[in-house]
Amino acid sequence: KAGVTQTPRYLIKTRGQQVTLSCSPISGHRSVSWYQQTPGQGLQFLFEYFSETQRNKGNFPGRFSGRQFSNSRSEMNVSTLELGDSALYLCASSPQDGPLGYEQYFGPGTRLTVT
Amino acid sequence: AQTVTQSQPEMSVQEAETVTLSCTYDTSESDYYLFWYKQPPSRQMILVIRQEAYKQQNATENRFSVNFQKAAKSFSLKISDSQLGDAAMYFCASDGGSQGNLIFGKGTKLSVKP
Numbered sequence: 001k002a003g004v005t006q007t008p009r010y011l012i013k014t015r016g017q018q019v020t021l022s023c024s025p026i027s028g029h030r031s032v033s034w035y036q037q038t039p040g041q042g043l044q045f046l047f048e049y050f051s052e053t054q055r056n057k058g059n060f061p062g063r064f065s066g067r068q069f070s071n072s073r074s075e076m077n078v079s080t081l082e083l084g085d086s087a088l089y090l091c092a093s094s095p096q097d098g099p100l101g102y103e104q105y106f107g108p109g110t111r112l113t114v115t
Numbered sequence: 116a117q118t119v120t121q122s123q124p125e126m127s128v129q130e131a132e133t134v135t136l137s138c139t140y141d142t143s144e145s146d147y148y149l150f151w152y153k154q155p156p157s158r159q160m161i162l163v164i165r166q167e168a169y170k171q172q173n174a175t176e177n178r179f180s181v182n183f184q185k186a187a188k189s190f191s192l193k194i195s196d197s198q199l200g201d202a203a204m205y206f207c208a209s210d211g212g213s214q215g216n217l218i219f220g221k222g223t224k225l226s227v228k229p
Contacts, residue, residue: 043219056216104217106160
């Protein structure tokens, strides 16, 4: 099976702009989670979608939003970009069809730079 | 709040030797999973090992094993016969009993000396 893919891999945006990142999960996986990785804060959970519904949400401002489509592909949107949004954004997919503990398979990430 | 703490920002090991990375966590859940992920310079996160909280037996995956102490909320990773390819950032994580939400520690940067 193909792994988790994320597009674009690199992105440079200006403060105030908005950005949309895309994630295609492994075929058959219905759960997609998003994480932000920065040197200062480390890896932080943004949100998780399962079958097109947001199931969990981290402690991020409303500028960060996401959605999931019927084919499980997910997008993450950040509006009114700030310099502090510069980070590596990781997407992870998981079967999550039953009990806890399913492995999350990570994509290569999107490196977002805000200038 | 659920937390995961890795107290060793950096570690170094000689090739072929053994190294142990420390991790402590805090959760009020009774059933949860713990993970160790590896992130090499390519930035691709890779699962190293997984432990289910209610299983007393420590998980093992080839050269990687854990020492899981539930009462102490400790979950250390032991890498035996270290190889140059083991050099990476290692993150301890807990799902805290919640699907799709991993809580990560700050990571330990492991260097392997030839």
